[in-house]
Amino acid sequence: MAQIFDRSSNALARASLVLTGLIVIALGVTLNELQRSPWVTRQGQRPDQPVPFSHKHHVQGLGVQCQYCHVTAETSSYAGIPPTKTCINCHAQIWTNAQLLEPVRQSWATGQSLPWIKVHDLPDYVYFSHEIHVNKGIGCASCHGRVDQMPLMYAQNTLQMEWCLDCHRNPAKNLRPTSEIYNMAWEAPASDRPVWCAVGDEQSGLPTAQSVNCVTREPGVEVASLGMPASGVLPQAKYEKFTSQDELGHFLVDHYKIRTPNELASCEVCHR
Amino acid sequence: MAPREGTYGLLAEFDTPGDLIRAAQQARLDGWRRMDCYTPYPVEEVAEAIGFHRNKVPLVTLIGGLMGLAAMFLLEVWISVWAYPLNIGGRPTYSWPAFIVPAYEWTILFAGLSAAFGMLALNGLPALYHPLFNAPNFCDGATTDKFFLCLEALDPKFDLVEAKKYLQSFQPVSVVEVEY
């Protein structure tokens, strides 16, 4: 009898040891990927909405401004979902009997709200405020992506805590002039795409937009300020030229009085 | 490795550790090197007899321990000072006294695991199949109350007939040939 195990068993034994190790590692990797996967975050998913509303068509095609529908973005924590009336304003005249818009007309007639599905849905214990972001130079597109290119709405980003922190720890890389907040096509400054900014004399007590002025064309004889009525433009001398997001970002951090990463990454900023 | 063929070695069985040690010492004096002894419990003298004095287990353990220490302490410092610095009850982010404890535990953990698995690895275990198990008397004795000396065929001095004679000279209980 002697041998209990066959010759091959030695090799087998060693192999199985190695395999176990590999499996453990694989498991870890999978879980790590899983928690960030769209399956969990819904990133990029397009839920079935009562009406297949196309931001692309309305924003890019018709040039409707963000605030036209999302009225309170600048004044409240909540950007606002347009009431049915906002749709009807136009659709009382155009596409009055398009099949697609039936639910809208229904809602208007019956007084029942359109049950939209939240695309950007934060956990209930997260307190996000649109107003402060919009007033401090974070553009819509920074979080929501190129909405003007989305036929159907989806979440561009994971909206996970690590994603929020990524910016809260270094806002400079996403800051843009408040005048450019709603500019979907805004791109970071570059040598061929410079930005000129100037700081007003009176800064404190003034809303950010009025204390700093930025323009995307050489301020000179004829100034095209996107930020303020031409009257408010400051003397040419004061303008500083920026050719990279980094420079601009840090300039804006200083003059928009953005709080320090330490403050912005503190728990109570988002959780109460 | 391709299964070898032929003789693995000659196995001599003894009743007492004393006999085994004597035989082993003699064999080593006579220039045998590829040999090994098998006992049901640790007998230090035997290992000495076949000239096995130092092993690498302590070194492996030391390295393991140091790794554990470094790993945990660095992790702690990275987390508390760099990754997410928070004001915890007014304590400084680099609260090294607090970091000592987990680092200490991991030192022991890694050292311990290295000691155990290092030993097994150095012993080439697991080795579920071994030629010696072919020897009829080995299994019953080696782990209970018999003491074995094995001269391996790989030894340059090895010659089946000679070796058998040589082993007989120690008046073992038996001498058997072990196949691969």
Place this chain on the structure above:
Amino acid sequence: MSEMKNNLVGTIEPAPMTLEQVREKLKNVRGKRYWRSVDELANTPEFQAAVEKEFPGSPHGWGDEVSRRGFLKFMGASAALAGLAGCTKQPDEPIYPYIKAPEDLILGKPMYFATAHPFVTGAVPLLVKTDQFRPIKIDGNPEHPYNQGSSDPFTQATLLDLYDPDRSQHVTYRGENREWAEFAVEFRNKVISTKDGTGIYFLSETITSPTLARQWKAVQAKYPMATLVQYDPAIAGTALSNGLNVQYDLAEADVILSLDADFLSGAGFPGFHQLVRQYAERRKSPEKLNRLYAIESTPTTTGLKAEHRLGLRASEIPAFAAELAKAVGVEGIEAPSYVWTDEQKKFLAALARDLKAHAGKSVVIPGLYQDASVDALALVINTALDSIGKTVNVRNGLITQSSQIRDFKGLLTDLNAGKVDWLVILNANPFYNAPADLNFAAAFEKAKITAHLGSHMDETGQNAQWHIPAAHFLESWSDARAYDGTVSIVQPMIDPLYGGKTAHHFFQALLDEPGLSPYDAVRETWKLVIKGDFETGWRKTLHQGWVEGTADLSDITFSALQPGVSWPAPAPSPKDSLEIIFRPDPNIYDGRWSNVGWLQELPKPVTNLSWDNAALISGATLTKYGLEEDDIVELTVNGRKVNAPVIVVPGHPDNSVTVHLGYGRSFAGRVGSGAGFNAYLIRTSDAPFYAVGSMKKVEGKWGLAVTKSHFQDHRPKLFGGQGNGNNSLEADEAISERGIIRYATLDEYKADPGFANEGETHSTTDKSNTLFPNWEYKDNAWGMSIDMNSCVGCNACIIGCYAENNIPVVGKQQVRIGRNMQWLRIDTYFEGDLAAPRAHFQPMACQHCENAPCEQVCPVGATVHTPEGLNAMVYNRCVGTRYCSNNCPYKVRRFNFLLYSDFETESLKLMRNPDVTVRSRGVMEKCSYCLQRISAAKIEADKENRAIRDGEVVTACQQACPAQAISFGNINDKQSKVAKLQADERSYQVLADLNTRPRTKYVAAVVNLNPELQAGPVEHPAKS
């Protein structure tokens, strides 16, 4: 938390099912499926029952309620675990936008509206915070001259009253649902058919609304025979209900005497908000300290705040008042002969001397629940002391003059005489609270048709043929007079949740325009008063919250005030007889709020009793009757009996029992039904305030929930005790040993202004004597200061905190084992001999220690310090080790041992503050310094690139406090109020020697003792 996503509907009849069967059902499912099927299962009634059986619930009201919701807790777990399986993957959440967005509504920003809380002792002007037109927080109207922004527990709690899920929701006739119109028509036609209103009777709560009064006058004009009877058990028979309205101005009063007047403990006393503010104002700086004497028949915060307190049995007080009148030199006063103890004599003499010494700057306030002679005597004394017109003003009544008890008796006579065709009961509950001797129920039978307007299907609603749900004052238009006479318009914040009606509807239904809405009716009333263009004036009125020029109630001369008139004070009852004193409950008043969980769970001032009322007696009486606390006794007043638990109250007069009204309801709702005992059962119309009775022990224990331990100090000297068991162990420790309470007499303060910090080493810790350098706080550093001299322990702050921070109600059973969730508690310590103690009230919430012990021990960093020095609790990070609570020296952390928050009841969801997370099971929570308010202010300030102004952030407790004892702000800003207060030499930190460096500091009290009465050794501020 992910549980928040779960909704369950309806409550189902439980049927028996064992947990074995449950497990059986779940046997073959695992993992996520397992939890899902648990959810499904959780919906089945059997399951509910099973959980109910297993769950440690209580036999009483809310306890059952909690266990009835046991399966929800189950849900909590399952949902959370399911969440875990998917790494907190969220389900789809719908958004329902408006069809047409309302004007000037900014979603996410609150709106504020001025209104008033109509209350029998005078309306409380309010500024109500609404979110999407849902009232979510009630506070005083800061503009209003009367309460200047302060409020009280009742007013704060009316919010929960509005959202009470047990409010009646349908008009019913003999139990079947009907429409209001049906009733209105029938009612109107019937009345018209009577021509003159014969046989039409109204039984109403006290009418405080000028419009309602006007409407009634109109009704009377039309139907002269129609009768209106007002009855409010809490004020019936008091001077107030008799229309006498004497107002006190404590701002100028150096010496105040309370003759059983509990004017510091709650809105139950007319003018509470103003009196407290004026009283507290004089306590803020030792330079202008007033001196308060209290002579009272049952311990109240008023008496315990007093420099000198004399406990007398209720019936002794009139006699004592007479003696006092004589002593201050009023002629012609006859005091009944009575044997006063030397102590009492001494007190009387010293008091009289002191009053005379401060003639013109003194006030004598008679108790609401005393014999009429006390009111009169007080007036006489005040006159003699030349206070009338200075600190005392006699004014027109707030309410229509009538003697409620007499009228009520009249109604009973007519009922029994069968004269009553229609009895319409307006917001009254006589079935529950009518005097026991009148046997209302029997008489009620004799009325032909009965209708009941009420917010709940209460005892009376059960018996009336018609029941009409009443609208809450936040749901309907009306008006009301505040104590100082100012009229506020009561404007609704929200449409009636259940189509409730008001008394206005009833009266209007009988007039020419039956359809006229209360809104129009109210406008009618004020058209004449508001000057200038009405619409503008009206809008201004609504905006500011009161009608201009209604404040001055003309002074009237009270003929009886001529000195020399004799006031017969009744003779006290025999010394050894047992007196039973009836008082409205400090929390649920006359029972109208017994279904308000916040008030039920709120520990009552002085006793710290929650969820029950009890027979309050002195230690001596306890021994005399051979009782132990929590024993059940049978109280008897001429033949009528009720069983009550006993509890000892320090300073209670001997041979005297205090019982609070408002408990023992049978149809209050899920919260109030079955809590406590019904003291109305032994309260008769001839002795509404106190009666002679008897007490005897019966079997069993009651199981009271008292939130504070109270032991007597039996420790021998060796262990730092007094040896005699007379003192409170807690107080001896807190005051003489641990320096938690620090105070001084005026003389001691003058001698050593820094007394509060003597021997203190750590309050000014610097880098040199700490292992770790202190953290720097550059920008804002939030801090709080609490003035121990001003705090009167009225509990307004606690209810304010409840509403602001979505704090759950946990039920009696949980409170009993010490799991109440209030973030803020008022610690009460009884110093010295428990027979005649001095009490100290200390509001205690998270101290936001800079070196917080809790943070250091949290393994997951769920509680951390913010750059502004807040001790932040991150609920969603908490795993619930509870280590922080163990390591908190102040024990101010609260843990959700079970799923306490109600994620199920829809109406309660409307009430929640959207800016505060609703905590779920297994999570630690605590005071956050109202972080949500700080954040809001910060965002505003940052948008304008400016610093936060002092006073821009107001915490909920600070806002509610009528004594303005709490200040909050940035201690880095040396100009801020709080910084100045914290710099005050009387400011000290509790447990400073632990070097926790609390951000909350307390201003030590200074008491202004009368040298003649320096009774007993006054404890000196503690060494730390």
Place this chain on the structure above:
Amino acid sequence: MAVELKDNPKLDPATGEYRVIAPGQSFRSVTEKITRIVLTPTTPLGWFALFGVAGAVATALLVAVTWLFLVGVGIWGITQPVAWGFAIINFVWWIGIGHAGTLISAILLLFKQGWRNSINRFAEAMTIFAVVCAGMFPLIHVGRPWLAYWMLPVPLTMNVWPQFRSPLLWDVFAVSTYAIISVVFWYIGMVPDFGTMRDRAESKLAKYAYGLCSLGWRGSARHWARYETSSLLLAGLATPLVLSVHTVISFDFAVAVLPGWHTTIFPPYFVAGAIYSGFAMVLTLAIPLRKFYHLESLVTERHIDNMGKVMLATGFIVAYGYAMEVFMAWYSASHWEAFMMWNRMFGPMGWAYWVLVTCNLAIPLTTLWSRKLRTNMAFMFLLSIVVNTGMWFERFVIIVTSLYRDFLPSSWGTYRATKWDYMTYVGTLGLFTALFLLFVRFLPMIPMSEIRTMLPGAKITPKKAAEAGD
């Protein structure tokens, strides 16, 4: 003594001490004795009976924990201010018990205490099962156990990490390390015996099973050499480890500010207490075992006697700890301490303190002096139960009576355990017993290879060795 010598074969004439192993044992007889217990095809009915009971009790634990997860920790008696109750008490108690195993196998090995050999295997087993019971509690006692993994430093999308200043987190590392090292040490110790089992087993299954576990052990001299070094190293590591584990657990309390917790004497006092209760538990197990399986010849009076001595020693260290607490309460002149001590002794829960004094000091420290009693099996068995009770109450006193009356008198409260508390506690006893029964049934409960070294046959006469020399 002299009397004993004459008529008591169990005594070793040379030393007058009890023998470590009864005379007349050979390599084979020992091996037979030990392997038979495991390899016999028939399991004694008693075993089944006991296992049935233990299993049933363990099920109670399962029920209690299920309910706990579904409803919440509120089903326990914990409250404000006593936020820790049975769960943590049991945790500390079980961990403490575990310590004796490691001490016997590691520290006594380092001190070359031969007598330990017969008992170290099941002492270690006891350690592991105790740690299993203990390790459960920190996980289930948290409010949201499904999130307990947040205490591990793993990269999550929150970017938030454990907070390393918390003693609880230290526990996580200490206890997990302790568990892992104990298991490894235990297993490595069994490898050669698995070899023996493999070679003695009849059934094919058994051969395979033990064969796999033995990793193909064949007793080579070189292997033995490395094996011995490795065991010594493991022992050398386990020793500071075992000391650190209870030290760290004592930090849970010592690091806190609470009077009665905040004291520097805790580490040594906890460790001593742990060993004290641990040895008690070893006795609780050893005495019935040797009787039931007729191992008197291998687990002799000597072992019981020695363990009694160890208990006496550690008992006195514990006594010193108690004494110091009282002394410090007075000497520190700190009111907190003084009050805490008074409250502990004479407060509403004073009875618990006196229970622990009786069970831990009064009874054992007076009786353990007598060798007669130390070698009286019935007595020692009862005593071991008493001490275990006492040590449980020690933890109760430390945790509950410190918490329920702390700094602010206003927040004083009380504590009453619920049926769920008791179910959970008793349940762990069942689990422990069940596991232990499985161990004695399927694994060699006495280390044969180590026993062999102590048999007369293992003696190598110097004369012969010398002969071989030339």
